[in-house]
Amino acid sequence: VGGGWNRHFIDKTALWRCTFQGQGENGVRIAGAREEQGLYLHTMLRDCTIRESGGPGVVLMGHAALMNFLDHCLIENCGQRGGEPYLRFLKSGHATASLYHTRLLRSRGPTPTAFVDISGHHYARLMDVRIVGAEGAAAIRMDAPQAWLERVVADGSLDLPSDRRLVYASPNAPKMAGRTGLVLAEHCRFTAP
DSSP, X not given: OOOTTTTOEEEXXXXXXOEEESOSSOSEEESOSSTTOOEEEEEEEESOEEEXXXXXXXXXXXXXXXXXXXXXXEEESOOTTTOOOSEEEOOOTTOEEEEEEEEEEOSSSOOOSOSEEEXXXXXXXXXXXXXXXXXXXXXXXXXXXXXXXXXXXXXXXXXXXXXXXXXXXXXXXXXXXXXXXXXXXESOEEOOO
């Protein structure tokens, strides 16, 4: 799906129980050909499987204060051309990048620059996410000013800008979730070399 220079407007996109396998480019791309193209407000993938794409498995872009999210998805062995991220949330103004009950797995192919790359989003929420195959490299790279990670397990690192502070949270920590520059992690485990 692409907005292109003619600025087509897509209000909502929902993919449910879809399988994308062996795509030469992206498994799913809901964004313009370039990061500044297109206008998308709310995108959802639920119970989807994306495997063996040449580029990123999923690329989502949106604008305004709405969520773009994946729920109960599997993204496996993507970025076969050269290690692109398995999942990219692109420039999105004040939108939220959300990832729930999802697995990102690599059993073969190049190690991605990051399995999950979140850039230009105001808030990120990840819950019950498992990343396997990072082998100590970046599992998640994000620049969101606020984020809450819960039960995220990855065999790689969490890469944040230097002005973000990671806090391993106690059960009452969600009260602090509105603080800019704070990434809350509850029951998470990241391994790095």
